[in-house]
Amino acid sequence: MTDATGHVLSIHLLRAQRTTPQPVDEAKALLGRGLEGDVHGKKRSGDHRQVLILDAATIRHLGLRPGELREQITVEFPPLEQLAAGTRIRIGAVTFEVSGPCEPCTHIGEVLGKDDRVAFQQALVGRRGQLARVVAVDGDGTIRVGDAVAAVSMAASAD
Numbered sequence: 802m803t804d805a806t807g808h809v810l811s812i813h814l815l816r817a818q819r820t821t822p823q824p825v826d827e828a829k830a831l832l833g834r835g836l837e838g839d840v841h842g843k844k845r846s847g848d849h850r851q852v853l854i855l856d857a858a859t860i861r862h863l864g865l866r867p868g869e870l871r872e873q874i875t876v877e878f879p880p881l882e883q884l885a886a887g888t889r890i891r892i893g894a895v896t897f898e899v900s901g902p903c904e905p906c907t908h909i910g911e912v913l914g915k916d917d918r919v920a921f922q923q924a925l926v927g928r929r930g931q932l933a934r935v936v937a938v939d940g941d942g943t944i945r946v947g948d949a950v951a952a953v954s955m956a957a958s959a960d
Contacts, residue, residue, distance in 0.1 A: 805878065805879065805880045805951070805952070806878075806949055806950065806951045807876050807877045807878030807879070807881075807949070807950040807951070808876065808877055808878075808947055808948065808949055808950055809874060809875070809876055809892060809893070809944065809945065809946050809947060809948045809950060810857050810867060810875045810876060810877055810946070811824060811867035811868060811874075811875040811946060812824070812825050812826070812827065812828050812836075812873065812874055812875075812944060812945075812946060813825070813867065813868035813871075813872065813873055813874075813875075814828060814836060814838045814839040814873065815839050815840050815841065815871065815873070816838065816839070816840065817840060818840055821868075822868040822871055822872075822873075824867070824868060825838075826945060826946050827943050827944060827945040827946070828873070828943070828944050829941060829942050829943050829944075830852075830894075830895040830935045830938050830942040830943075830944060831935060831938075831942070832935055832936075832937070832938050832942070833851075833934070833935060833936075834851060834935060835851035835852050835873075835935060836851075836852060836873055836944075839852075839873055841853075841873070850900070850903075850932050851932075851933065851934045851935055852873045852874060852897060852932070852933045852934070852935065853870075853871065853872040853873055853874070853903055853929075853930050853931070853932055853933075854872065854873070854874045854875075854876060854881065854890075854892075854897070854930055854931050854933055855870055855872035855874070855875050855876070855881075855929070855930030855931075856875075856876055856877070856878055856879060856881040856882060856930065857875055857876065857877050858879060858928075859925075859928040859929070859930070860875065862928070863924065863925075865913075869913060870909060870925075870929065870930070871909065871912070872930050874892065874944065876892070876950045877950075878890075878950045880952065881930070881931055882902070882927060882928060882930075882931070884899050884931060884952060884955075884956075885899070885955065885956040886899055886900055886901040886956060887899065887956030888952055888954065888955050888956045889936065889952070889953050889954045890933070890950060890951065890952050890953065891949070891950070891951050891952075891953045892944050892948055892949075892950050893943065893944040893945055893948030893949070894938060894939040894940050894941070894942055894943060894944065894948075895935060895937070895938050895939075895942055895944055896935075896936050896937035896938075896953065897933035897934065897935060897936065898933060898934050898936045899931045899932070899933050899956070900931070900932040900933055900934055901931070901932055902927065902929065902930070902931060902932070903929040903930050903931065903932050904929065905922045905923075905925035905926060905929045906922065909921070909922070909925070909929075910922055
């Protein structure tokens, strides 16, 4: 398990499809569903795309702002992209299980008005963040900007 820790830089909720994600100071996680008030929070527990967590290094590298890649949680947590599916990470009062990397699509380049959507898609390969499921909540399950981020259990490697 990594000893690295980080923190939540921003939280964004997508209230409806084809809209701009809205920044919030806090969000309530729903066990097995995602974040309350986010369109992905309506997903069933088996859905791997409940929450998208993104390390801020990606948005800095691309000259973007938090939320522009349609992530719900932007973190300062460099090991994020290297975490294997099944790894559990703790963010504030919530434990997430990593489902796997978010594969970039050309649609994100279209949303951001990029001239070359394919080149933008390629720039995101391996950097679009991790999809995750809400697997445990403490208290009311609220995540706040500034909350700590840490890996709490690593997935078994497939040697």
